Structure formats: C-alpha cells, structure tokens
Amino acid sequence: MGFIRASLVALLLLNLFNHAWAGEIPEKIFITADHMKMNIETGNSTYTGDVKISQGKLVLTGNKVTLEQGNEELERLIVTGKPARYNHQTETGETIEAESEHMVYTASKNTLVMTTNAHLKQPDHQLSSQKIVYNTEKKIVIAGGDKNTPNNGSQPTVNQRVNITLTPQEATTE
Secondary structure, eight states: OHHHHHHHHHHHHHHHHHHHTTTSOOOOEEEEOSEEEEOTTTOOEEEEEEEEEEETTEEEEEEEEEEEEETTEEEEEEEEEEEEEEEEEOTTSOEEEEEEEEEEEEGGGTEEEEEEEEEEEETTEEEEEEEEEEETTTTEEEEOOOTTSBSTTSSBOSOOOOEEEEOOOOOOOO
16 A cells, blocks of 8 residues: 555656656656655645655755645645745756745646745846746746735735845956
C-alpha cells in the first residue's frame, strides 16, 4: 500500500510540474516535509513542516503546501509560510525569486498570486506590495490592489502601495 501511495504522489507531482512549468524537460521531483496527508480518491495532498519541493532549477518552500486536483489534473498549488518562497532559474539563466506569506499557483491560468508581504526579485528590478500577480507563461507582473479589498480573507490592508527598485544597466565602453 505504501508503494501505491508513493506512486500516486509521484504521478500527481509530475503532473503538477509538467503543467506548471511547461517547456522544461521533466526532471526528478524531490519533496521533504515533516508530514504528508493525501486523499487517494481526489488526489489532493497536503505537506506540512518545513516543506521543500524542488525540480531542477525550481524550488518552492513553505510551512505548508497543498496540491488540489480537478479533472485528474493539477488545479491549484497553495504555499503558506513566513515567508513562503519561490525560486526559479529560467532557461536564459536569470533568477526569479519571490516570497510572501501566501502563494497560490493556478495551473489553468499560469498565475502565481502572492499576498501578504509579497516580494518579487528579477535581475533588473525588485518589487514589493501586499499583492503581486505573476503570469509564469507570459512573464507579466501586476502589483497592488484596491485598498478596500480584503487581503487573504482578513481585514483590509492599509498599505497597498507598490514599491519598485529598478537597476540600470551598466554602460558598455567601446
């Protein structure tokens, strides 16, 4: 039974990472956590306690990671932590780092929504806000929000300002 359960988890995660980061060659997926709970009927699983999921140059970490299935495919990946982190090195060698207290990746939309103390760092710029939406397929970032919009279902956040730091490219000498 343990082998069957482990096989189901491996298939679920392989499906997750193949959809979430399409275009990359599938690599082994490594998961470490203090505890795992999986519903074999639905395919939903939850990992808790210093969770780390890695595949190649992609690493997700958090206190809790939940994988939700829909129609036998990944529907959502939810990562929570103080902070939860997303680190990815692109095919061009650029590093993308993100962190927040709550992240939701929705496979059908190729979006990573980060809320509560969200930060996104790319080679040319850094961005912080209470909400950042990152389209992993189109490489589009949207930050900020309506100050009356509750953050993560909690009380409205007072500071919804977006803070950006741009790094100018060094001039080349001829």
